[in-house]
Amino acid sequence: MARLAAFDMDGTLLMPNHHLGDETLSTLARLRERDITLTFATGRHVLEMQHILGSFSLEAFLITGNGTRVHSLEGEVLHRQDLDPAIADIVLHQAWDTQASMHVFNDNGWFTGQEIPAMLHAHVYSGFHYQVVDVKRIPAHQVTKICFCGDHDDLIRLGIQLNDALGERANLCFSAVDCLEVLPLGCNKGAALKVLSNHLGFTMAECMAFGDAMNDREMLGSVGRGLIMGNAMPQLIAELPHLSVIGHCRNQAVSHYLTHWLDNPHLPYSPE
The missing domain is CATH 3.40.50.1000 (HAD superfamily/HAD-like)
Structure with a gap:
């Protein structure tokens, strides 16, 4: 048992x-x-x-x-466990060839750069809501994880770019077909x-x-x-x-x- x-x-x-x-x-x-x-x-x-x-x-x-x-x-x-600030800095500030939206998380909540009302449908129980900010201004030492949401094929191409830039210094995973996450190494x-x-x-x-x-x-x-x-x-x-x-x-x-x-x-x- x-x-x-x-x-x-x-x-x-x-x-x-x-x-x-x-x-x-x-x-x-x-x-x-x-x-x-x-x-x-x-x-x-x-x-x-x-x-x-x-x-x-x-x-x-x-x-x-x-x-x-x-x-x-x-x-x-x-x-x-938080992202290495050096990794967070790369992900936040490098230009990525993708149409996916970027979402940043830390102990204070969920942050993104634009209103995406459709993403709130998954939070019907709690009313949990993103905060719209300039994500590039979020301090790199205050990042737990970063998510990219969009078309799966686009995210696969983005994953290749992220792998090339980050190597084995972070953990990349698909938490859903339309969500690719950058997590701390070993997390x-x-x-x-x-x-x-x-x-x-x-x-x-x-x-x-x-x-x-x-x-x-x-x-x-x-x-x-x-x-x-x-x-x-x-x-x-x-x-x-x-x-x-x-x-x-x-x-x-x-x-x-x-x-x-x-x-x-x-x-x-x-x-x-």
Whole structure:
């Protein structure tokens, strides 16, 4: 039996309308009744996640910013990692051949250079909002991560440019088909989950995790039981072919899987 369960949010726990379903909330409560510790491992900001937890009275540890922050149940920072200022300076100030929008994150929030109302649809629960600023004026030592959002093919071309400029001094990953992130070197959800599991006195073999995108790869590949969503990025399924693929987030597949697992822990899982 797992002792710690880690959940990605977008494309995993959240349905396509960015809501948590009632079945999912009920199943999370059942896990807590079985004394299984919960953590949400997401690219979202801790300020937003704390609001969501409060809205649903959920007790969980938080891995946010794709592993840049780990917070305790009480909101204490257990782990923090920011971009090297030299890397942030390059990404912020170099001219990139891309149509993608740039988004900068730090402990104070989410910053971008223009109004993009469509990007707020994913934040219906919390009302979490970007702040429009001149991103090039953000101090490089105050940057946790930088995201580029746009067309996937354009982001692939941008990724090549970023790799050429940054080399192995940062971690690049797709947190969604339309979102390429520049993260601190060695920073990912798997590394952050290991920090949390050590803090709690658990082994990674005692953890289970669910995810759907390439930013979930290290986390899913390092736990005792990793589950990939049916709506996952094909690259993720190809990278982790030994892991089980469950149903689609629109059908609250995590809830279906966990209900079966809780009620019939020794039987094979059948997708819904």
